[in-house]
Amino acid sequence: MFANALWVMSGTALLGLAAGVLGTFSLLRRRALMGDVLAHATLPGVVLAYMATGTKAAGPLLAGAAATGVLGVLAVLAITRYSRVKEDAAMSIVLTVFFGIGILLLGVAQRMPGGNQSGLDRFLFGQAAAIVPRDVRLIMAVAAALCLLVLLFYKEFKLLAFDRDFGAGLGFPMTALDLLLSLGVVTAVVIGLEAVGVVLMAALLTTPAMAARYWTNRLSAIVPLAGLFGAASGVAGTLASQVGPRMPTGPLIVLAGSVFFLVSLLAGPERGLLVRLFRFMHARARTRPTQHRLQPQARGGDGA
Amino acid sequence: MEPNGRQDDLPVVVRNLTVAYLQVPALTDVSLALPAGKLIGVIGPNGAGKSTLIKAILGLVPRLSGDVQVLGRSPALARRDVGYVPQRVSVDWDFPTDVLDVVMMGRYGYLGLLRRPGARERSLALEALAKVGMADFAHRPISKLSGGQQQRVFLARALAQDARIYFMDEPFAGVDAATERAIIELLVELKDRGRTVVVVHHDLQTVREYFNWLVLLNARVVAAGPAEQVFTPENLGLTYGGRLGYLPFPARASQAARRSPGGD
Numbered sequence: 001m002f003a004n005a006l007w008v009m010s011g012t013a014l015l016g017l018a019a020g021v022l023g024t025f026s027l028l029r030r031r032a033l034m035g036d037v038l039a040h041a042t043l044p045g046v047v048l049a050y051m052a053t054g055t056k057a058a059g060p061l062l063a064g065a066a067a068t069g070v071l072g073v074l075a076v077l078a079i080t081r082y083s084r085v086k087e088d089a090a091m092s093i094v095l096t097v098f099f100g101i102g103i104l105l106l107g108v109a110q111r112m113p114g115g116n117q118s119g120l121d122r123f124l125f126g127q128a129a130a131i132v133p134r135d136v137r138l139i140m141a142v143a144a145a146l147c148l149l150v151l152l153f154y155k156e157f158k159l160l161a162f163d164r165d166f167g168a169g170l171g172f173p174m175t176a177l178d179l180l181l182s183l184g185v186v187t188a189v190v191i192g193l194e195a196v197g198v199v200l201m202a203a204l205l206t207t208p209a210m211a212a213r214y215w216t217n218r219l220s221a222i223v224p225l226a227g228l229f230g231a232a233s234g235v236a237g238t239l240a241s242q243v244g245p246r247m248p249t250g251p252l253i254v255l256a257g258s259v260f261f262l263v264s265l266l267a268g269p270e271r272g273l274l275v276r277l278f279r280f281m282h283a284r285a286r287t288r289p290t291q292h293r294l295q296p297q298a299r300g301g302d303g304a
Numbered sequence: 305m306e307p308n309g310r311q312d313d314l315p316v317v318v319r320n321l322t323v324a325y326l327q328v329p330a331l332t333d334v335s336l337a338l339p340a341g342k343l344i345g346v347i348g349p350n351g352a353g354k355s356t357l358i359k360a361i362l363g364l365v366p367r368l369s370g371d372v373q374v375l376g377r378s379p380a381l382a383r384r385d386v387g388y389v390p391q392r393v394s395v396d397w398d399f400p401t402d403v404l405d406v407v408m409m410g411r412y413g414y415l416g417l418l419r420r421p422g423a424r425e426r427s428l429a430l431e432a433l434a435k436v437g438m439a440d441f442a443h444r445p446i447s448k449l450s451g452g453q454q455q456r457v458f459l460a461r462a463l464a465q466d467a468r469i470y471f472m473d474e475p476f477a478g479v480d481a482a483t484e485r486a487i488i489e490l491l492v493e494l495k496d497r498g499r500t501v502v503v504v505h506h507d508l509q510t511v512r513e514y515f516n517w518l519v520l521l522n523a524r525v526v527a528a529g530p531a532e533q534v535f536t537p538e539n540l541g542l543t544y545g546g547r548l549g550y551l552p553f554p555a556r557a558s559q560a561a562r563r564s565p566g567g568d
Contacts (some may be wrong), residue, residue: 155418159409161399162399165390168362170384170412219399219401
């Protein structure tokens with residue numbers, strides 16, 4: 001049992017690492033909400049795959065998840081492009097519709113023979129305890145591949161996130177790179193579904209990167225730091241979920257990530273609140289002498 | 305370099321170019337031949353398609369019809385020889401990176417896919433930064449730059465690219481007088497070294513002073529040619545369609561009118 005927990009923990013750590021690393025780029029590309037749409041839109045895919053195959057093996061379920069997840073993102077892009085609906089409204093429509101269909105299908109699936117034991121509801125909030133060693137191997141392999149992808153295309157992804165048009169002007173295939181990055185995010189979301197769940201998976205993409213931003217101004221430092229925060233959130237969340245039986249891991253992992261974020265928000269040396277408060281006080285203290293110099297004149301004016 | 309002299313004389317040739325965004329035409333039947341070694345101003349009212357023209361020449365927006373040749377090639381094949389300075393506001397200046405890193409992006413085209421920038425790229429980027437007077441700012445995070453400094457960084461990035469033709473989208477927008485001076489001196493230097501520099505510009509007061517060749521644009525080309533020939537009240541009236549409250553004519557404008565803002 002303990003060995004299994006360790007095994008699962010290394011899985012969620014690698015998952016957090018990959019999500020943090022990739023999430024940095026999607027956050028900088030201002031696609032944070034797109035990750036949320038994507039994650040919620042995977043639910044109908046998971047359930048449909050179960051209904052079609054009757055198995056609860058990770059392979060087919062995650063393939064289904066990827067399929068409807070991508071469909072959801074494409075729906076947002078299509079609605080934004082071909083109607084007058086703005087992107088934020090389109091995302092909200094797609095997220096709720098896909099998630100609604102997913103919940104509906106979940107209800108249907110659980111009424112099917114054997115459906116109650118399907119354990120599909122673990123995809124809502126994640127259930128690390130339900131992860132079997134074979135799933136962990138899959139998560140590890142995919143997470144490693146995703147980190148390698150970012151390592152290889154670091155320069156290109158930076159260009160994409162900072163100045164896409166300039167990159168295109170240099171002759172880089174920006175559309176293909178954008179697709180590659182999006183594909184990476186889809187993959188990260190999909191491998192995270194069992195551990196974190198569709199509802200909260202997006203947070204694991206954005207929170208580590210947001211926390212890392214408070215510590216440094218360099219992307220080359222933010223990326224590994226976000227990976228570290230993500231991995232630590234995975235470990236902490238999994239550990240905490242061992243406390244009780246059938247504890248959902250997703251919320252615990254995300255809460256652990258939020259703690260990192262809060263600490264960073266307060267104590268981060270680059271733009272943390274405490275540093276800014278300190279700088280403000282310091283600046284105010286320094287400007288005081290000039291005020292004193294002005295005061296005699298003002299007092300003189302008052303006395304007259 | 306090219307065996308055909310014409311391509312060197314006319315590095316950019318546009319024939320019957322039409323571009324539309326969601327059915328709204330931005331450029332209609334534009335034909336142009338831009339000469340080499342000139343400082344070329346593109347002027348026209350807001351929405352005249354100035355940025356679109358640049359992006360179409362760079363191959364960044366799809367064409368409905370027409371043909372663009374850059375250095376005798378299609379825009380996609382000429383990219384390494386073409387430098388682009390986008391509008392300063394088009395990027396997120398809170399992006400976590402420093403000045404040197406942004407300038408090094410100018411060298412990415414030479415590196416191609418997968419290869420990392422190294423010592424050579426660093427020294428070229430530092431050289432470019434020195435040219436725009438920003439050598440001391442190499443390691444400053446870009447979130448801590450003023451508007452003028454941001455523009456200089458963009459310019460340094462383009463210099464690092466060492467292109468033959470430069471396209472700049474409103475490089476003078478929102479910069480102080482000193483930066484504007486520094487930028488124009490740099491553009492003149494590029495021109496003197498035989499580079500072609502195409503600049504989207506808004507301030508009619510400085511047009512004659514800065515540019516020796518002009519494109520007057522309002523969805524169509526109203527006039528294009530040497531500044532002294534095409535910068536006339538008639539052409540400006542046609543370009544701005546009577547929306548111009550004043551005209552920078554006659555000569556009194558050259559000194560006196562500097563106090564008033566530009567044509568938009």
